[in-house]
Amino acid sequence: MASSTKSSSKTSSKSAKSSKNGKSGTAGQDDSGVGAKTDHLELFRQMYLIRQFEIACGENYSKGLIRGFLHLYIGQEATGVGAITSLRDDDYIVSAYRDHGHALARGLDVNRSMAELFGRATGTSKGKGGSMHLFDAAKGFMGGHAIVGGQLPLAAGLALAQQYEKTDALTICFFGDGSTNQGIYHETMNLAAVWKLPVLFFLENNMYGMGSSIERVRAGGIDFYPGMATYGIPAAEVDGMDVLAVKEATELAVERIRNGEGPQFIEAKTFRFVGHSLADGQKYRGQEEVKEWEERDPIVTFPAQLIERGLATADQVDEIKAAVDEEVAKAVEFAEQSPEPELSEIHNDVLA
């Protein structure tokens, strides 16, 4: 059952809230809790890597080196990193088309990921997938899916295989608020619940599906987690701008799934600071709203918090930034210098 029916709004979610799906609601506050077990600087490094990677993508899109649709994860880093660092290597991850952040948090090769966006032969899909279709099966990263909602049953099926083989591994599935209006969303929730599949449905509610605010396209307000009671799927809301809160909520849900309690649902309230894609002029929303969310930018607030609490020094943070900046610059260089795929490549990988 949805463990909380407390309503939330963009303004109320500004006050850092932690998971409400259990008794332990002190993440980010108490060093003896999740915080103490976590390598905070590693979390920061991953979030910063994603941010810098995305900025570099934007720049190279402007230069025409990256084409197609490009959806950046800027602003949502804390959700992907908090969630994915709470998984095991044998878990599967399924994402939508805003997938760079999830891919990098899973440890996909930065060079090869960038090369894929450049469409090069060294890319994760040899240049045949593009930004929306990143894959690394060896790392359990099962894509990168660009039909809104289409990835949901894939995740259920991966979880079905994990259940069938009697492992305690699980599948996490990321999806946006927009996909909840697809019929397949309801079909999958029901199927997963009926079969008690080991799947963690992770909704990244960034308040918009392209240019449509949730209020304009969804009956029932901006909170999705209470509705999960319909399927009997335990659901929690978490502050997606707080990486430790996301981590704590995810760890709890993961534990329940591994205990055989069936599917779990987490709704992270988050925000993309940039347009839907690089083609978006953001006519549908005011910049004040964006600014309000930007004040809670995890790339800024998280390291500040760590320094304030004596968990890191400014020097450590700067060192990480310098190393990541170099890593991303090298990735761009790698991508740019990588060869285009051979034209004969069109015929490969159609059939096994």
Add this chain to the structure above:
Amino acid sequence: MTEIVLREALKRGLEEALENDPSVFMMGEDIGEYGGAYAVTDGFLKKFGPDRIKDTPISEQAFLGAGIGAAAAGLRPIVEFMSISFTLVAFDQIVNMAANLRYMSGGQISVPMVIRAPTGAGVQLGATHSQSFETWLAEVPGMKVVCPSNPYDALGLMRSAIKDKNPVLVAEPALLYGAKGEVPDEYYEVEIGKADVTREGSDITLVSYGYGMRPTNDAADVLAERGVSAEVIDLRSLSPVDLEAVVNSVKKTNRAVVVDNARRKGGVMAELAADLQQQASEWLDGPVMRVGSVDVPWPYNRGLEREVLVDKDNVLDAVAEGYGL
């Protein structure tokens, strides 16, 4: 050799796969407790249990999609649709996910899944339950499509489909579930992509598949009475199509009529006719004649449905019109 009906042949293929390979399992609406809408899986639940014979909610997108996920994880799901007409609600998953996954992952992920679906008109089910979308899916790269016309091919193709590393649609002609035929007791397979010359002849090549083989064979019988020797080819696989087998036959007969049990427009035979025209024109004494069911929604009334469905007279008319035979 044992004589069995096509339903039994399919059942045998499924059953032995379930017995021999623990990664094989089945999903579909009412395949378990109910025994399957066309009784192909009757008795399976009792024999293999609910983990391997999974009754699903009426959620074609979700369970077909879950089949893809399970296949991507290395299992070998066999997913049943109650009717090929219902694949429409899952077309996104079949095309965008199952068929595209391997390509867009640069070959990292395969989907070894079998999709089974009864296909075709003829039992007065009306417009929504009588269609033949194997012809649409035959166009999609990244998957294979087969359609047997007899028990031998049904078993042989099912075995190959289950072993295949790709998504394979097995379109099962609903009118033929009770069709009888001889099946060897020894193990054999029918290779996907290989047509079968079911009757040798020298005057004209008739090509069809699935239920279309009935009017085609009937027409060949009539032609034989008239002293015209027809070579009959059963495509068996719609994707890939064995174009070579058809071209080789046309080189011998110099005449070709292709027969689609599905609607005539845009079907597998439209494609085949165009390819033949291009690749065998120098051997052809006339135009490749294309026959199919009438391009209207399927009517309910028996007489009207018969009128729409391709029959032997349609085939004979085409033979006469194209080649004066």
